[in-house]
Amino acid sequence: MHLNPYGEYAVLLAASLANDWPADRSGIEKRAREFGMTMDFPESPDDLLGTRRVIEDWLRVVDASDPHDRARLLNAHMAAATAYPRLTDHHDEGWHLHYRDEDQSLPHVLRAVISVGTALHLTTRGMHRLRRCAAGATPGDPCSAVVVDVTRNGRQRYCSVRCANRAAVRRHRARADPSD
Ligand SMILES: [Zn+2]
Numbered sequence: 001m002h003l004n005p006y007g008e009y010a011v012l013l014a015a016s017l018a019n020d021w022p023a024d025r026s027g028i029e030k031r032a033r034e035f036g037m038t039m040d041f042p043e044s045p046d047d048l049l050g051t052r053r054v055i056e057d058w059l060r061v062v063d064a065s066d067p068h069d070r071a072r073l074l075n076a077h078m079a080a081a082t083a084y085p086r087l088t089d090h091h092d093e094g095w096h097l098h099y100r101d102e103d104q105s106l107p108h109v110l111r112a113v114i115s116v117g118t119a120l121h122l123t124t125r126g127m128h129r130l131r132r133c134a135a136g137a138t139p140g141d142p143c144s145a146v147v148v149d150v151t152r153n154g155r156q157r158y159c160s161v162r163c164a165n166r167a168a169v170r171r172h173r174a175r176a177d178p179s180d
């Protein structure tokens, strides 16, 4: 697994799992591969539930709006899952860093990769660049998707064009008829 300097695809993998939870263990592994992981993991019957717990813990980081709370949660996750960094060259990926011990379960590896990736993303790009879609802040709106902001200007608020348009229509209606 490559963690690029911005931790980008580990944090995008976490958002993908949170926004579109796979039906079974092989779905998790497939998703991890789509985002660039090449490892094979020993199979355990606890993998699906264990990974769900990793994502639930990560969502608490997403929902912590205060940077100090975010840092405290992430520090706890890293303390639980990571090890000293070490250089590795498995599967012809080229030399890269792992922040964990070898031969660990799928949930453990994901906890390490996601917590370090999120910490790198937030510290290099900005502590505010992780949130829920702003469309969902309106009462009754169904969107609760996670937005990882990797844009140049750092102002992404919506998970999709669809959500941005829905919010724009609501703003327009509110202006057109202030009594409504
Ligand atoms: Zn690796």
Ligand SMILES: [Zn+2]
Binding pocket: 133, 134, 135, 136, 143, 144, 145, 158, 159, 160, 163
């Ligand atoms: Zn949305």
